[in-house]
Amino acid sequence: MMDQTQTPTGLSRRTVLKGAAGLAGIAAGSGITGFPYIVKAAEPKVLRYLGTAVNAGDEISKRCFADTGIKIEYITATTDDVTKRVITQPNSFDVLDTEYFSLKKLVPSGNILPLEAKKIKEFNNITPVFTKGELPNGKKIGGQGTAPWKVLYLEGKNSKTFAKSPTDFVTLIPTVYNADTLGIRPDLIKRPITSWSELLNPEFKGKASILNIPSIGIMDAAMVVEAAGLHKYADKGNMTRAEIDLTMKILTEAKKSGQFRAFWKDFNESVNLMASGETVIQSMWSPAVTKVRSMGIPCTFQPLKEGYRSWASGFCVSKGVTGAKLEWAYEFVNWFLSGWAGAYLNRQGYYSAVLSTAKANMAPFEWAYWMEGKAAEKDILAPDGSLLEKAGAVRDGGSYDDRMGNVACWNAVMDENDYMVRKWNEFIAA
């Protein structure tokens, strides 16, 4: 399955070359035979863009090409495979779209080049969620795990150490983030769900699921353990060995007693499990819930009293990118933050890093629905134009402030990652 997700989508090298040849041909045929023109036509602005499928949309690349002339060649892979590729084949991509928690592995490897804040036009407008760990209204948000602001800056251009205070060198220019929680099937559960502890409630024996991505799955488990009052972690995203043992023990007992129907690893698996009724409660991503709902099956991205587990991603470039290519990369990142893409992502249920530009690109009623937690004044359409919610609907979890203000922890790579992975294998074998 992974092989499938790795095939580059979008423009292949061949079509790009063909396009270039065509342009050159037109130039020659129309009598404009000036040498520099042909050289320009033969060198299209192409960026190889490595990332998960979150930001990789045909719509985004088309719009980007129309606005800037930059062709985006998507290389989409799963979160784990993106990291693997950066470490092992740093020359196989130009722009990297990855999550902040991966940085603990990527930065020490020396394979990524930090971008300079002063070249990013909207940098000062980036939401303080990333820069200070607080909402625009000043409310502090949970910082357990690899919170973006802990790994946002580097000490210098070639430094492998995260800076404590802001510098000009930014590891990842933030683009998109969200607050994750459990997805449920309200039609099959038929009662309110308010706590993470319900994931391991024997009532849902054989009908629950979590992710089989160890670093995220264990965070969900930790939310459950804390919600059930079994243990209070100093930092769920950086457990001690004893805490890992405890968490895995609780998970293993649940697995042995048949709590889980299956584990999932990618978006579609989670959608299928939920849509087919194999599971009624599981870890889920917001667009997956939307997908289930768009199939006509009730599904709720359920806000829980213990809060959300959050993630965030952003852009940087490969170490080898220099010269004109680096300028295009900056142009692309600036374009991405200039609003159209942000509005596009907001309409998918994610959040844009620069709120003001995204707002300018959304209709007031859309902004009110997606960001302010208000009932939809008109029908809410998905970016592809299909109907998402009828007028009157309210977004799960409410407003931006309610959701992002209620983040309990962030996706993380722990110091004891190696030990955790071994324990995870043990859990799967149990």
Place this chain on the structure above:
Amino acid sequence: MAAAKPRLARWSDQTTAWLQALPLSFVFALFFLLPLALVVMVSFWDYNDYEMIPGFSGRGYTDSFEGCLAELPNLCTILKTYAKTLKLCFLVWLLTLLIGFTVAYFLAFHIRSKTWQIALSLLCTIPFWTSNVIRMIAWIPLLGRNGLVNQGLLGLNIIDAPIEWLLFSEFSVVLALVHLFTFFMVVPIFNSMVRIDKALIEAAYDAGASGWQTLVNVIIPLSKPGIVIGSIFVITIVMGDFITIGVMGGQQIASAGKIIETRLNALQFPAAAANAVILLGVTLLIIAALSKLVDVRKEL
């Protein structure tokens, strides 16, 4: 007369043979021996979160067998995983052998016309017309809690609650693997069977052997090379599989391949390499045992 050949001619014969073998040897060395040597080498390296550290370390192996002595008499993770993998492998092997042998027998002895033999063996390849993943996923709507089988049984009042073990269980894993790999048994066994001289079967018949005796004493021994080759195909594939076991087992069933995958995803390449070497060792042992039963090269 050959013995009288001058030494120079003999030498040139040998050289020609070596030269002829050279391209394949080169490909073999480049694409098999070299990567394998690298895997073995890397398996003895150390590692951290993001890089392999070239320098001798047995950590990949010691981590893999962590707790194996301490946990006795319980099995540690890796032994448990191998026990599970071997169990699945044995079940799949047994079923593919029974089904594959029957299909091959039918094709070889009951279908008289060559055209039909070819047409029907092509029919066996139909499952291979779509991708592995699709063939697996196709089982899910059939076997699920609200799937066709359960709905059918509920509708006929045979059961009053959906059967849960149809999907995301060892049953579904074995079912999918048998579905995917029986063909690898059919082809070599069929290949052995069509070479059996029909006169031998007539002779057995004339000597008064029953159908069963002919099967056991004539056909099975003569099909052995096919059976062994088919078994090697199936066993090596199932031992290394993690995708089918993952998808059909709901990611809840451990397999030797799964351990390697998890390690790779965590960027722990030396540990993954160590597990790959262990898996290779176990698989080679099984194959060595199989080839003890039959000298495949002689039988061919």
